Amino acid sequence: MTGIPNRRALVVRGGWEGHDPVTITDLFLPFLKDRGYAVETADDLAVYEDAERLAATDLVVQCWSMGEITAEQSRNLSAAVRAGTGFAGWHGGIVDAFRGDLDYFLLTGGQFLMHPPGFVDHVVNPVPERSGHPVLSGIGDFRVHTEQYWVATDPSIDVLATTTFTEDADHDTPVVMPAVWTRRHGTGRVFVSTIGHKADDFDVPEVRALTERGLLWASR
Template sequence: MREALIVWGGWSGHEPQECAEIIKDMLEEDGFKVYLEHSTEAFADPSIHDLSLIVPIMTMSKIEKEEVKNLAAAVQNGVGIAGYHGGAGDAFRESVDYQFIIGGQWVAHPGNIIDYTVNITRPDDPLMEGIADFPYTSEQYYMHVDPSNEVLATTTFTGDHAYWIDGVVMPVVWKRKYGEGRVFYSSLGHQAKEFDVPQMKTIFRRGANWAAR
């Protein structure tokens, strides 16, 4: 049986506990044995090297050097990691080692909660099969991203809230490798209710299963 670890915490505005429970149920439906932890100390545990998947939900927060070192080693040796929104893309701002794993870092969401469009750029990829471009209402994440990411979906900024980024095409969903480990990230998912959006939930679910070894 595949085993997954969800580590939740950080900024409460992203409803980390509620989202952790949603993802736990999702993964259990897909046959995982799921563990929940509420401290970054879990990343330092040698047993994470035996997992199939790690899901960090730790907006902002801090991670100790020995914790991120062990996490990086586990992923490099084949443990998958799947994350979303600020729980993964705005976690541990001071840790460049962590950002190297994820492949990006949030820097802004001009306009806060707004209406925008998610454009599927790789409809041929199994993670995006049957999903067309769709409207979305949430924070439109502006991120600094790794050019080695394999981008599966993007969004285009209008400039209405920051005129100098008008027309910028920004990755929303990507997958990548970190050593032998598979990394999946989606910037969608500001709060738990966004898992009610079928496309958002399906994309994350497929991404987590793809990342898991």
């Protein structure tokens, strides 16, 4: 086992089953345990009602698509991150969650709006100016075949990688869209990747690497 022992990670998973929250989060449980985290899982948003538990957690990994979060749950989660708890996730599990909650949107810094039908081949481009970021080190442009997310984002996020929507009936010029980003929320760190609709997305080495690094970066 490597890393710092006795850190605590909480994996919150559920919501819409189309994003396969249990199967995909299970891919990362051994990784976290190997790096010294005591890992717990929760399949109910009621876990966000336990403010003390959240405050004692070093990293919350969320894969919860759609659904609704109560004001208390949202407030406790935001407060924990502001105080230093890390928050991380991918795809709809983090940016297609709790769409009606503006405080949650301010926490993540982005929200899913749409994607072209089905899975599409597209390229993810790390931002050259951020190549020294620990999440991106050594990662160049890479290709994926999955959903391509169109997102609304907070201008204060730190965009690490983008994807380009080509010209189509709705857009007469290409549109560059954030695909991976980080942000600070108080003293806490937030990591978001829009990639990860299906388990085999993480068979792409770059996707797996940046996701694993993002979890560690976000952690207290």
